[in-house]
Amino acid sequence: MSTPEQGLGDSTRCVRAGVAPGAPGEPIMPGPVLAAPYHLSADEGSESDFYARNSNPTWRGLELALSQLEGEGSPEVGAAVFGTGMSAITVLMRTVLRPGDVLVMPSDGYYLARAYAAEKLVPQGIEVREVDTPAMVEAVAGARLVLAESPSNPGLDVVDLRALSAACRRAGALLAVDNTTATPLGQLPLQLGADVVVASGTKALSGHSDLLMGYLATADAELLGQVYRERTMSGVVLGPFEAWLAHRSIGSAALRLDRQGTNAAALAELLVRHPAVTDVRWPGLADDPAHAVAATQMSRFGGLVRGVLPSAEAVHALVAASELTTLATSFGGLHTTIDRRARWGDDVAPGFFRLSCGIEDTDDLVRDLTQALDSLR
Ligand SMILES: Cc1ncc(COP(=O)(O)O)c(C=O)c1O
Incomplete structure (x- = not known):
């Protein structure tokens, strides 16, 4: 005990x-x-x-x-x-x-x-x-x-x-x-x-x-x-x-989670602002429907962000255009990864993706995903 x-x-x-x-x-x-x-x-x-x-x-x-x-x-x-x-x-x-x-x-x-x-x-x-x-x-x-x-x-x-x-x-x-x-x-x-x-x-x-x-x-x-x-x-x-x-x-969990949360906050803001992406959710976003409750019971909002692109192909094109992310279905690791959830049978749109933010430098991730998203237009 x-x-x-x-x-x-x-x-x-x-x-x-x-x-x-x-x-x-x-x-x-x-x-x-x-x-x-x-x-x-x-x-x-x-x-x-x-x-x-x-x-x-x-x-x-x-x-x-x-x-x-x-x-x-x-x-x-x-x-x-x-x-x-x-x-x-x-x-x-x-x-x-x-x-x-x-x-x-x-x-x-x-x-x-x-x-x-x-x-x-x-x-x-x-x-x-x-x-x-x-x-x-x-x-x-x-x-x-x-x-x-x-x-x-x-x-x-x-x-x-x-x-x-x-x-x-x-x-x-x-x-x-x-x-x-x-x-x-x-x-x-x-x-x-x-x-x-x-x-x-x-x-x-x-x-x-x-x-x-x-x-x-x-x-x-x-x-x-x-x-x-x-x-x-x-x-x-x-x-x-x-x-x-x-x-x-x-031993390093709190350090990793802090960086993942910082990266999630920056990338959630980026996705919200980007015209290619809809339905962005991260409990730490001030206007997320879950934020008010999350803020009363969570001390860190985590490194997972979700969003929706127009198609399955767009998710794959995003990962292909990004130098710092890879496709992977597990999450929570050191590296930033993306998973298209409909491939596993989840009842979501074909372009629904879950982004697992790693511990890379925030500016590097923002720069990389900005250029990858812009390339989809
Ligand atoms: C919320 C949740 N619970 C349980 C599991 C199962 O964990 P494991 O893969 O270690 O069996 C997962 C796996 O992704 C999960 O996301």
Whole structure:
């Protein structure tokens, strides 16, 4: 469980999160301890790291870091790491939902979570209700689990998490928030009243586009125990080397997110002003429909911006004309990337694109995308 480090800034907390106090002659971060010690002791009741699928010291360091970041100020919060964000989400669904239950999830959220619900949960007699993100507050009656995503991917819409958690409490529903796009440095759903956070750490939190990782965080010790059990039995585990790499990467998360946010602000303004682009959304834009709510619950607005060009070809022409961006579907990394979402089946226009701002210099990105957009005319 977490040890809050109150009063410290985000970067100070990130470089210290889950890291043992330094000792002379020892590395600042432990090396990748990998699986576990090979030997059992003769005391048969005493083993904790007897098999790496159950637990291992490298996971525990990362889980402590995630508990500290998601549970800021709340030592009861614990975390479980997984091989991917999808495994965190599906383990939660399998742990909580039974036939006859109702699951409410965003119609504009991550497509694979919706596909899992439709293909695996509906045939088991679980009712799945898809609702637009801002409207979720009015749609929780009768739900067992509400899985919100704010800002949603790729719509970048926002739901009022305080109002949603109050509605879930009244309805007796468990509220889980997918915190992938915001990260705990942009938003703390547990403090806003959510019961559970799930997230992909593959994106901005680890931030180097070089590993897959997911996690769940909650102050509900009983639920966390059930989640650990499901992880152990279903085997959806994180490799210890990825765990170490993710923990190492968290140290720079606040710096990366600050630069990504600065770049998102500049590029969102550029896209809004450019005649080739419509429907630009970034929760940090003062006139974005989600800004008023986002400003009450987010401390950073993130590095994702969306917009619409006239056609699929225009998106590809934009990337071809840009020297600093590439096509990629993951997001949150060091490099600025663009994804045309209709190719994955999202219910959006063919020219809908999601821009993931990297950590390049802002002026370079503005110059590059200005010339690339101008070349479309
Ligand atoms: C909002 C959201 N949640 C969950 C996931 C799944 O994460 P992973 O790719 O680590 O399984 C993604 C992946 O893009 C996502 O965008």
